[in-house]
Structures are given as C-alpha cells and as structure tokens.
Amino acid sequence: MILLALAAGLVSYPRAVARIPRVYDALNKLQIKQGLDLQGGFHLEYKVDLSQVESGKRAEALQALQSIIEHRVNAFGVSEPLVYIKKSGADEVLVVELAGVKDINQAKEIIRETPLLEFKEEKIDASNQIPQDVLDKLNAQAPAKAADILKQAQGGADFAQLAKDNSQDPGSKDNGGDLGLVKSGEMVPEFNKALFDPNFKDGTIYPTVVETQFGWHILKKIATTGSGDTLQVHAAHILIAKATQPAPKTTYIDTGLTGKNLKNSSVGFSSQALSEPTVNLEFDAKGTKLLADISQRNIGKPLAIFLDGQIVEAPTVRSALTDGRAEISGGFKTVADAQALVKSLNEGSLPIPIGNPIYEQHVDASLGQASLASSLKAGAIGLAIVLLFMIIYYRYLGLVAAMALLIYTALMVAIFKISPLTPWGITFTLSGIAGFILSIGMAVDANVLIFERTKEEFRRGRDILAAVDEGFKRAWPSIRDGNFSTILTSLILVWVGTGFVKGFAIILITGVVMSMFTAIVLVKIILKFTLGKWAEDRMWLIARVKKNKEAK
Numbered sequence: 001m002i003l004l005a006l007a008a009g010l011v012s013y014p015r016a017v018a019r020i021p022r023v024y025d026a027l028n029k030l031q032i033k034q035g036l037d038l039q040g041g042f043h044l045e046y047k048v049d050l051s052q053v054e055s056g057k058r059a060e061a062l063q064a065l066q067s068i069i070e071h072r073v074n075a076f077g078v079s080e081p082l083v084y085i086k087k088s089g090a091d092e093v094l095v096v097e098l099a100g101v102k103d104i105n106q107a108k109e110i111i112r113e114t115p116l117l118e119f120k121e122e123k124i125d126a127s128n129q130i131p132q133d134v135l136d137k138l139n140a141q142a143p144a145k146a147a148d149i150l151k152q153a154q155g156g157a158d159f160a161q162l163a164k165d166n167s168q169d170p171g172s173k174d175n176g177g178d179l180g181l182v183k184s185g186e187m188v189p190e191f192n193k194a195l196f197d198p199n200f201k202d203g204t205i206y207p208t209v210v211e212t213q214f215g216w217h218i219l220k221k222i223a224t225t226g227s228g229d230t231l232q233v234h235a236a237h238i239l240i241a242k243a244t245q246p247a248p249k250t251t252y253i254d255t256g257l258t259g260k261n262l263k264n265s266s267v268g269f270s271s272q273a274l275s276e277p278t279v280n281l282e283f284d285a286k287g288t289k290l291l292a293d294i295s296q297r298n299i300g301k302p303l304a305i306f307l308d309g310q311i312v313e314a315p316t317v318r319s320a321l322t323d324g325r326a327e328i329s330g331g332f333k334t335v336a337d338a339q340a341l342v343k344s345l346n347e348g349s350l351p352i353p354i355g356n357p358i359y360e361q362h363v364d365a366s367l368g369q370a371s372l373a374s375s376l377k378a379g380a381i382g383l384a385i386v387l388l389f390m391i392i393y394y395r396y397l398g399l400v401a402a403m404a405l406l407i408y409t410a411l412m413v414a415i416f417k418i419s420p421l422t423p424w425g426i427t428f429t430l431s432g433i434a435g436f437i438l439s440i441g442m443a444v445d446a447n448v449l450i451f452e453r454t455k456e457e458f459r460r461g462r463d464i465l466a467a468v469d470e471g472f473k474r475a476w477p478s479i480r481d482g483n484f485s486t487i488l489t490s491l492i493l494v495w496v497g498t499g500f501v502k503g504f505a506i507i508l509i510t511g512v513v514m515s516m517f518t519a520i521v522l523v524k525i526i527l528k529f530t531l532g533k534w535a536e537d538r539m540w541l542i543a544r545v546k547k548n549k550e551a552k
Contacts, residue, residue, distance in 0.1 A: 439511020
C-alpha cells in the first residue's frame with residue numbers, strides 16, 4: 001500500500017522528483033486530457049439528412065456516419081474528438097466537439113465531405129525497370145571492381161576507408177564494413193565457409209573475392225573468440241552488390257465502382273468451412289455491370305477497396321462475377337475481423353449528406369482555464385473541510401480516513417493521467433470534476449458508516465481489533481448497496497446520455513470504484529497495521545466512545 005501510494009503520488013505530482021531529471025521528464029509527459037470546456041475549441045451541430053436512406057438502415061447509417069467523422073477529425077489531428085448523435089424534435093443532429101482546434105474552417109470542410117467508398121484495380125508501373133543488357137553489363141564489371149579493391153586491401157590500404165568509399169552494404173558501410181561478432185551458420189553458406197576457414201587468420205584479408213547471392217565480398221577477419229559451440233568471429237566486409245531489377249511500382253486506378261453501387265454487405269460463412277467467416281456483397285444494376293467487366297479483366301489480381309482514400313482490403317479476384325454478388329473470404333481469422341470490414345463498407349455505401357452547421361460555438365481556452373482554476377479551488381477547500389471534520393470528530397480513525405482520502409485523490413489523478421495511454425482514455429471536463437468531487441464525498445460516507453459501526457462495537461466491550469473487524473463487516477452491505485446503486489445509475493447515464501453527462505458518469509463510476517477500494521481495503525489495512533495494545537490504553541485518542549453499562 002505504501003508503494004502504491006508513492007507511485008500514485010509521483011504520477012499525480014511529478015515535481016516531487018524535479019531533482020531527478022530523467023524520472024521527472026518521464027512523469028511530466030503524462031498529462032490529463034482536457035475536454036472542450038477546459039481546453040477551448042469548437043462545438044458544432046449538423047442536421048442529418050436521412051431522406052435518402054431506407055428506414056430499416058437508418059440506425060446503421062447514423063452509426064456509420066459517427067464512425068467516419070471520428071476517423072476524419074482524428075486524421076486531421078484532433079485527438080479523441082467527441083462525436084455523437086442526438087435527437088432534436090423529429091430531426092437527428094450530429095454533434096462534433098473539437099478541443100484545441102485552431103483552423104475551424106478546414107475542420108468543417110473535412111466533416112462536410114461525404115464518405116467515399118471506391119473499388120480500384122491494380123496497375124503495375126514498370127517505368128523504373130532497367131534493361132536486361134544494362135544489368136548484365138553492370139554484373140559483368142562488378143567482379144573486376146571487387147578484385148581491384150581486394151588488391152588494394154592486401155596492399156595495405158585502410159580497409160575501413162575502402163568500405164566507406166566502395167561498399168554497397170548500407171548496414172555496415174558507415175562503420176567501415178564492421179559486421180560485429182558472427183556465429184557459424186548466421187551467414188549464407190559461401191560467406192560462412194570463407195569466414196570460418198581455419199587457414200583464415202586473425203588480422204588478415206581473405207585471399208579471394210567471395211561471391212554470394214548478394215554480390216561479391218572482400219572479407220577481413222579482425223579477431224576470433226571462443227571455441228566449439230561458442231566460437232565467434234569479429235569480421236568486416238566490403239560488398240559490391242549484384243545489380244537486380246527494382247520492384248515495379250504498384251498503383252491503383254479508378255474503376256467507376258463506388259459505395260453508391262453497393263446495395264448490401266453482410267457477414268456470412270464459407271460453404272466449405274462453416275467456421276470460416278466471409279463478407280458477402282450485393283451491388284445494384286449499374287454496379288453489377290461494372291463488377292462483371294472489372295472482374296473479367298482482373299482474374300488472379302487484387303481488387304482494392306478504398307475508404308476516404310485509405311485502403312481497407314485488397315481481395316484477389318478468383319473468377320468473373322456476373323450476377324452482382326461477391327464473396328470475400330480467406331483473410332478473416334475471426335467473425336470480428338469480417339464485421340470490421342462490413343462496418344467500413346457500410347460507412348461508404350450509406351452516404352448521408354450534411355451541410356453547414358446549424359449551430360456553432362467557440363469556447364475560449366482562457367474561460368476554460370478560469371473555470372478549471374475555480375473548480376479546483378472549490379474542490380481543494382471542500383476536501384480540506386472534510387478532512388478537518390473527520391479528524392476532529394473521529395480522532396485517530398478520522399486521521400486514517402484523511403490519509404486514505406489523500407491517497408484516493410492521488411490515485412484518481414494518476415488514473416486520469418495514465419488513461420490516455422489506454423483504449424479507455426478519460427477526458428476531463430467541468431462535469432467530470434463534479435463527478436470526481438462527488439465521489440470524494442461518497443468515499444467519506446463509507447468511512448462514516450464504518451466508524452459508526454466500529455464505535456458501536458467499542459460500546460459493547462469488544463477489543464479494538466475485533467471492533468474494527470466487526471465494524472467493517474457490518475458496514476459493508478450498506479456501502480455495497482449504496483455504491484452499486486450509484487454505479488448502476490451512472491451506467492444508465494453512460495448508455496443514454498451524451499456529451500458532458502456521459503463524462504460526468506464515467507468519472508463518477510471510476511471514483512466510486514476507487515473510493516470503495518480506499519474505504520474498504522486501504523483504511524482497514526492501515527488500522528489493522530497500526531492499532532494494538534497502545535490504542536486499548538488510549539481509547540480517548542482513537543474515538544469518542546462511552547461504553548454501555550451492560551458492556552461494563
């Protein structure tokens with residue numbers, strides 16, 4: 001518990017180790033992700049036009065729209081934007097909150113674009129290919145060049161400088177050809193045979209040029225270490241590489257087949273293997289004709305699927321597709337993989353036009369910072385008053401609760417700072433601060449229940465450790481029911497709420513879970529560790545208790 005408290009304290013307040021630069025720099029990089037109301041930015045609302053979408057597909061279309069807008073603004077450079085759909089009368093409204101954005105006009109242009117799904121065919125660009133006669137000529141000249149360099153090396157020339165000037169091995173050229181320590185079997189056979197030749201002595205140049213599949217090598221053995229299975233050679237080489245054809249450039253060209261032609265996409269299973277998921281596609285009349293032409297000329301070649309200019313899949317065409325239906329199979333390990341592709345296809349095949357924002361608000365960063373400062377000040381004052389009350393009223397028990405409350409605060413701040421590194425990043429807003437402060441009150445509430453139950457056990461004459469055990473045991477059902485009710489209510493808020501309401505609920509859930517940990521686990525461990533005989537003789541210091549007459 002001490003180590004946990006120290007770790008949380010350092011993450012939440014890295015200035016404590018400011019004199020240890022490396023540790024301070026690492027901890028200081030962890031920052032709380034601030035929301036729109038604290039960091040400043042823009043709040044945009046768009047009316048969603050669903051008139052062109054079938055009624056049965058509207059929920060799916062809205063989900064696809066939300067997903068593609070999140071993807072776009074993330075690519076624009078906005079980390080974790082808040083994008084959600086809300087109901088406004090009979091209309092659906094897309095809400096986009098962009099914290100920290102400076103160029104709002106560019107962001108609006110990106111949001112306004114309709115998601116674009118395209119099917120493109122592969123084109124091989126051979127413009128970078130080298131004529132075969134040129135390759136043959138280069139490879140015919142290379143052995144002579146290698147032999148000349150070998151002669152220079154054997155004549156006493158600086159091997160490292162020869163490597164820097166002539167070697168075509170980018171991995172060792174700048175190091176003077178140094179390969180480091182090499183074990184037998186790590187290199188290709190011809191290279192390995194020469195390097196571990198027993199007649200090849202340390203500090204010498206191998207007498208001939210060694211040819212491998214990569215080219216022609218001039219070898220130098222620097223030193224040998226070990227023996228048997230531990231034998232290693234420190235070597236260097238100069239490579240005159242064999243000239244080979246560069247890989248042709250691959251580009252993708254438009255086919256005219258787009259998401260507008262895709263009627264439906266769904267997850268299915270292969271007829272040959274029921275456990276193998278597939279993605280089934282169905283196209284409209286125009287798409288059927290286009291697909292037939294495209295597939296006939298691309299059998300055995302890939303047909304790439306692009307969403308907003310990014311390739312999402314490139315299945316190979318196995319046969320001509322003339323009935324407007326296609327099946328993508330063989331590349332999905334799980335059903336979730338197939339569902340992910342279907343989701344991407346639906347994002348581009350269910351275009352929902354959105355125009356200019358119907359509502360736009362700019363939140364100034366300075367206003368957010370002022371609100372943050374006021375909120376933190378209010379929270380600090382409230383926390384101090386609660387701590388003071390607990391210590392005065394519950395004495396030593398209150399002091400322990402105060403310590404636990406401070407550790408709880410450090411743990412929560414640490415969670416806020418670390419969460420952006422996880423898939424469940426927490427964005428801190430003013431409503432989140434309210435949830436945080438409320439969870440502090442609930443942590444104190446749990447301690448009050450425990451201490452009152454413990455005091456009842458003192459009155460009945462139990463010894464101090466037994467009273468603490470029984471107090472925690474009797475208080476737990478009330479704490480459990482109260483906190484679980486709060487968590488359940490908060491989960492409902494997360495489910496049906498939007499924006500700041502959802503942020504409030506998420507932080508409240510996190511706070512309640514951590515408050516139960518500190519109240520039930522942390523406080524109990526501290527009390528069990530510190531209480532003993534000394535406390536039995538000083539009950540006035542532990543708590544204000546008068547024993548019942550029957551107990552006496």
